[in-house]
Amino acid sequence: MGINILYFGMLAEITGQANEIWTIKDGLTVGDLKKLILERYPKMRDKKFKVAVDQQIGDDQTFVSIQSEVALLPPFAGG
Amino acid sequence: MGINILYFGMLAEITGQANEIWTIKDGLTVGDLKKLILERYPKMRDKKFKVAVDQQIGDDQTFVSIQSEVALLPPFAGG
Amino acid sequence: MKKIHKPKKVFMQGPISPQFVADAIAKHQSKVSIGAHAIFLGQIRADEKEEGIVTGIEYSAYEEMAEQSFHEIREDAFSKFDLTCLHIYHSLGIVPAGEISLFVFVSSAHRRAAFEASEYIVDEIKNKVPIFGKELVGPTGSYVWKENK
């Protein structure tokens, strides 16, 4: 049981994969999770990205449920 | 020698023709000419129209040369 | 730097077909400095009038002056907005309800100029070009003269 983390665009290039299952403890926020991710992937530190939790853009205070789908989204380029 | 007066749209229906040559005296303005036209075609009195002299919209003060092309333009409906 | 744009033929007999629009778009795919196209199409509405339902519009124009007005509107738009291309087509004669009578095609590097120019140009056409329209109503050949607001 764990959260599914999706990486897109240049972030997927850094991680080398499109998604990962992470086991996290309950009660984490997006801010907490970002810290963990940046520890594992230091190259992301200088990248801009937003975090979507269950397909909604969240901020650092958004709580992550242990069954959430979390997506790391680099700058949008549609159009 | 005279001015060519063109009638368009509903105005051509009133006059029964698309154009007429009028002999006018020199020095007339659009205002003067409108008076003459409304005398000849009283049904135009309740119609809105603009007057173009040599393809430029004029006002009542615009002078009409005796070789001008004058056009009576009902409301525009392009588009 | 000021480029003079040759006057172009604007009027077409009858409706403007979707295929004509497609061909115009296709012709611009070799212009790789374009990033945005804004297209406006005026379509004939089957409005309900006292006299009956509109089945089409019959357009006429003071053609020589109208072509000159279109040319001035184009020059003005090129000077006001940063455009790559601009084409205007307008129908003469009968255009049935549901069909297209006006096609304004604006292209620019970035979208803002295309959007602004498109709306500006359509407004200018409605206000300044001597085009006249009979709204044909009902089955009996009656009509109402159209007037832009």
Place this chain on the structure above:
Amino acid sequence: MKKIHKPKKVFMQGPISPQFVADAIAKHQSKVSIGAHAIFLGQIRADEKEEGIVTGIEYSAYEEMAEQSFHEIREDAFSKFDLTCLHIYHSLGIVPAGEISLFVFVSSAHRRAAFEASEYIVDEIKNKVPIFGKELVGPTGSYVWKENK
């Protein structure tokens, strides 16, 4: 009175062809309450970058979330503007320079709503939809990640 609009498929593989645009226009000619169509087309520019000339863009997306964003943008536009129809199409995969990657098709009875909605919707798409793009540059397979401003 509130009409719910079914989510529609927005993404298409590869470029959007002029013929596709023509077919979309043709389908709206039976809707005789429409008086104005505003169409926006996003075309790929062959911009010059430090790394070389852009030959195309390769699009990817967080598809599920993107389709949901497009749906919300449509609902929002219908509530803000008096529209008859609204269709959005966006490319995925490679779109070469000169070809079309975005097609926004807005129809309304009167032109003002169509113009305003068109610009609003394109801005919303650029800001809110999780679509990502690689600008392919030069002949050697290098690329630059694109970022909307």
